[in-house]
Amino acid sequence: MRKLLLLLLILNGGFTFCQIEEVRRITQQLCSPELNGRGYVNKGDSLAAAFIAAEFSKIGLKPIGDSYFQEFQHSVNTFPGKMLVKQNNRILIPGVHFLVDAGSAGGKMQLKPKRIPISIALNTEKLIQEIQAISNGTTYNSIAFDFRKLSSDTLRKINGLTRKIAGIMPVIEVTDRKLTWSVSSEQLKYPLLQIQDSVFVFDEALTIEIEAEQLTDYRSNNVIGYLPGKRKWGKKVIYSAHYDHLGRMGEETYFPGANDNASGTAMLLSMANYFKKNPINRSIVFIAFAGEEAGLVGSKYFVQNPLVKLKKISFVLNLDIMGSGEEGITVVNATLFESEFKELQQINQEQKLISHIKSRGPAANSDHYWFTQMNVPAFFIYTMGPNKNYHDIFDTYENLSFVEYQDLVALLCAFTKQL
Ligand SMILES: [Zn+2]
Secondary structure, eight states: OHHHHHHHHHHHHOTTTOOHHHHHHHHHHHHSGGGGGGSSGGGHHHHHHHHHHHHHHHHTOBOSSSSSEEEEEEEEEEBOSOEEEEETTEEOOBTTTEEEOTTOOOEEEEEOEEEEOHHHHTOHHHHHHHHHHHHHOSSOSEEEEEETTOOHHHHHHTTTHHHHHTTTSOEEEEESSOOOOOOOSSOOSSOEEEEETTTOOTTOOEEEEEOOEEEEEEEEEEEEEEEOOSSSSSOEEEEEEEOOOOEEBSSSOEEOOIIIIIHHHHHHHHHHHHHHHSOOSSOEEEEEESOSTTTSHHHHHHHHSOSSOGGGEEEEEEEOOOSOOTTOEEEETTTTSHHHHHHHHHHHHHHTOOSOEEEEOOOSSSTHHHHHHTTOOEEEEEEOSSOOOOSSTTOOGGGOOOTTHHHHHHHHHHHHHHO
16 A cells, blocks of 8 residues: 555646646746846856755765856946936836836936837938937927837837937837846847837926946856766657856846746756756757857857767757646747657657647757757757746746646656667
């Protein structure tokens, strides 16, 4: 009876693949304010790298060379200090009411923005006239574009426009769309803000006090651990997940990046843990990439300076956004590697794991991209579900469901054994 109970526990509890309490501990730690959103203010990404290296060591992964770290340098714009935006006496909340553009300059100033409707934004000649009139006059010193109720077609047309104008004067985009942040390697000449239309009053001055600092030669580290297989020769499997996120936007506000990609980093560790205890023939290299949000710079550096010969890689499995799955998973590059994709589907059907596996073609949307460019076979897998908190302050640990986490680990374990 006892044996039967134990067997039932193993079958139902996912004990064989990973323990969800451990996954929760790691994800929560990566999302904590102490790690500063794993960005560049207070060296958040370095703190996260040290945490991951300690986990690699606990699991028993080996470094390739002297340490787990592969250092590279890049340039990044940061917001380490003041982040005040005030209209009349209303203080706007960073991340909720407004964002500074990732490339925004800082400044302490009073803005008197002229409202520019979309019709003028789309008319280059008229727009130039407006800019000249503002520059020559004394009434206004900046622009507030009225970007409410725009179609996706119009949005495409104005893509990049405000960044160009922020080279001439401060710019505000007044928007009714979700605020989504990013990372920029460069700094614009003037402040560029996105403000929610529900809190913005046109024709009313604003006070801003924003600290921005561009860090050139910032040092980041890919964290790389090696697990020798039972067979010493042959190609290696690579598991990757980026651990960096967007960091801080001012002293008070940080982006936890729970789904993107504390969840994938946790899964990287789950896979390492499983294969350490259940070795397969192939050796496996686990890479936690840095600088993904800054333009896939960590994976680019790795592919240009590979610690594993690219020709010796059998397959790359890149994990990004692993915290949901209610609507299944998507496999990027599925159309490039049809037989591997069929295998994945077959395992899934046999073991009844994920509700839906969607096929997608190549896309430059995560770290697998550079491997694909170098003809190294790779899948990028992400989960889909009702949690739409993406690149915003609401992508928190509390909003992760982890519904398909254990099933996905089981699927990847079975798939990897067949590679
Ligand atoms: Zn990501």
